[in-house]
Amino acid sequence: MTDHGLPTDGAEVMSDIFEAYANWSPDASAVTASSAYGGRRTLTYGELDKLTTQTAASFLRFGIKPGERIAFMTSNNAGIEGVLSYLGAHKAGAVALPINGRLTPTEVLPLARYAEISALVVEAAYLEHARAVRDGLENPPLIFVAGAPPEHNMIDFIELQKIDLDVAAASLPRVVPGDMADWLFTSGTTAAPKCVMLTHQNCVAAAHILARFAGTRHDDVLLTPFPFFTSSGVHTSLLTACTAGAHYVISTNVQAEPLMREIERERATIVGAVPSIYGYMASATPNDPIDLTSVRLAFHGGASVSPHQIATYQKLFPRAEIMNVFGQTESGNPGVTLPGKYALAKAGSIGKQGMPGVRIRVVDETGLDVKPPGIGELLLQSAATMVGYYRNEEETSAALRDGWLYTGDLVKIDEDGFLFVHDRKKDIIIRGGLNVASIEIENALSLHPAIREAAVVGKPHPDLGEDLVAFVVLEGADEPAIDEIREFCRPLIADYKIPRDIRFIDELPRNPTGKILKRDLRSDI
Template sequence: MTAKLLLQELSRYPLGTFADIIYRNAILSPDSEAFVCGRERISFKQFNERVNKLIHGLHSLGIQKGDIIGILSWNQLEYPEVFGAAMKGGFVLAHFNPRLQPEEMVHVINDSGPRVLFHGPELVETVDGIHKQLSKTESFFTFGDAEEYIEAYKELVGSQSREEPEPRVDEDDPLTIFYTSGTTGTPRGAIYTHRQKMENTRMKALDIGVEIGDRHIVVLPMFHIGGDSHIWPFFLMGGCNVILPISYALSDTLKIIAEEKITDIHIVPTQLVSLLNLPNIDQYDLHCLKRIWYGASPMPTEVLENGLSVFGPIFMQGYGQTESGPDVTVLSKADHRNSGESTGAQSVLASCGRPCIGVHVRIVDDDGRDVEVGKIGEIIVQSKRTMTGYYHRPEETREKIRDGWLYTGDLGYYDERGYIYIADRKKDMIITGGENVYPAEVENVLYRHPAVKEAAVIGVPDSYWIERVHALVVLKEGAQVLGEEVIAFCRENIAHYKAPKSIEFVDDLPKNPQGKVLKREIRSKY
């Protein structure tokens, strides 16, 4: 290929889209590894060809630009391929959490209404139990073998062409929908365009400091924006993503890091606790690690200090939301290295860092006025990284995004050096093991138990989960029930991670004169 033809080829797809990046990497770095999962190793050229085949396969089903496709899966090699097909084919990919109970799955899948649903082989039984309730979904494809009405992904793509599809995407087209629980427990889909996805990826690559040849191990679920957002900066820079297969335990992570010469890992605090507690951590050469990025929930200072003593000052932290984009602030490696310095009465390790490149952050009172240093207010965000809005929820979008600012619902304050500290979740949200849990949703289930008169759910400190879902329960007169029975009831009706891990029976709940339960008073006792 002549230089002139090469330049023409590199101009095939619109700038500012991942269609351009996927194709560009296939042309410029065809044989470099893009993804590894177990024994499978996929080059950038192979990835592009597999994505093309999937696009043509979807076209054969009548799926066109703008149509929604969905994925319900744990981490596996096909996951980024499906996302890649949306990026190049102009489809809109909706991500669904396999941890949800069937009733919850039906709600979120019907909310976005994908015409096609892809799912992992381990979820065939789950899909079989709900498929008749999915009113808008026409086709089901498993990453395993076909079963009755469920078709095989490999058959969809097997005989399709590897040729490039016609350029079909524009920067401002919708690209993806990530679901998150609302303040009342109602899941909402946050929409991102191609432009917003690219902006998040470019800026995150800068925040992390990704270099050509870096290798990232994928341990966080790709159906969360946090897990997904850490993959594409490495893809953008021609690096490799090593996907931890679903069959692997977290204890296998250290072995893979050493064998694959991993430079980067993104984890939640609970996973760091598990890694630090592994008895064989000293057996592996982990000097290849450049960065350990953590987020999704607060990191106890004592856990972080233990991590620093084991791994050295290679930690970074990001704070963000599904709606705000994965990173609003960053606590850099330098911040961790200089963590002995304090800002006022606190170490910077207690903060979530300072605003990322291209992000404006304000902390305001209830009237929208900026607060002074050290004063608590609501964190609001403005950037090109934030979502377009909630899918089919214009009123809730207007409530969330006002005058160009996204209201996070998180309370915090900043110090004289601009470090931001999270004080509380404005809506009492619990973050347990990296998963968001809204107390109202759990309380609604508790109230369905025949023995429960009143219930209040809070998050309490926990050495493993960091924050544990704890329920205070007032029983109906004459009722008798064990805490284990109440927990089992909840686990039958909502995702297991949302169910209380502990129950406390009380005579009454503290309330204000209007009858509202005083959560802050309850939490103060723990």
């Protein structure tokens, strides 16, 4: 139990957070988002509590059992249905499992099979994905469709609200802190992403930590364009806001001027985005002035930033603290922050200490602490850290050791103790805030009949932080067109994983044991 003087201090499971404000401030705005059925809606805390209770009870009525997985694929265009699915799963004692809406149907099917989902919620845009799951699994899940006529063996999402509220409340099971709450897939170094498991205890701890790092108040309006199906959506956005009884606005805008207009219209006080989004806003030239002085905190993460970039952010939000944040899905999202007072002097740093409730260490290969200046692996420890990866004891044992989460990120400590991401032990590229496992792209490229093997690395990008470069060794003398290779990959991997920069090479550099030397490839870029 946490004592911050908030109504949520006694929260033990996820539903406690939202029920606390349903009792404390039932008429306060909780979530504003688009609906798959059209238009924008604002739900108060009282309305959110009632609708998630009905959703949970209906999941149970349709046969979902506590502990089973309820997956949802909803973009921010169906933010209302995404929130109801996420929180409704928790109240039902089920596990909420968001799935990246930018994945192809080919990529989604093995995830659904691996997690053994019992239900899938989709909006109209993802009907093709739903069909792939329905037709590709021996025991297909229940499929709920929002905003489109349901097809064969599918159910209209509206049916989840057609239950008497009193009956619904009486049917909910008892949920305890050790029960599973969230499973989230994260890109790993294997072809199939790893599935992070978080209990209610983990998620409630994450909620308190995230609300404290932002200093969220009940009168705040937190607006982000983070996709709700990511951990940045369900944790860093929803929980950061609602743990303090604030108002969470799920933006559908990624274009600069519409997003700026929305921030102005909503009088947002906290804004979160990846650096590329801030860069687009900072360089926008709207015809009419836009007032962004309501923003008191603008946080970013996912890519290193320069002093020049920070200066443009400060000009964009003249009254805001500009804060860099670093976390992982495995950590429940809490991690390290660089306060705004260091934003210019230590631009590019992720900070020197953890968020409130997060301990950090930097260790060398022998596990000994690294003294500044030096380079080592960043370790995190908090009550929000995952319990492990689903059905993957080997990766769990590698990541969780002696009570610490080994992040796989190498950081450099400067003479003042500030941390800068130096490299990744994991073969992950962060493109525009999205994690991309290079092996997924390499596997897709290698399926092309003209390609013998491929290696993918990241390169610096002024807007995205990193972009992809694919080095390709051909099978024969015929050189396929770059556009043809990219089109070949399109049905196999998500659009943001398809490299724009594809380079042909005679052979890949290797060490004596045959391992590809990606550092050599990066040095050639």
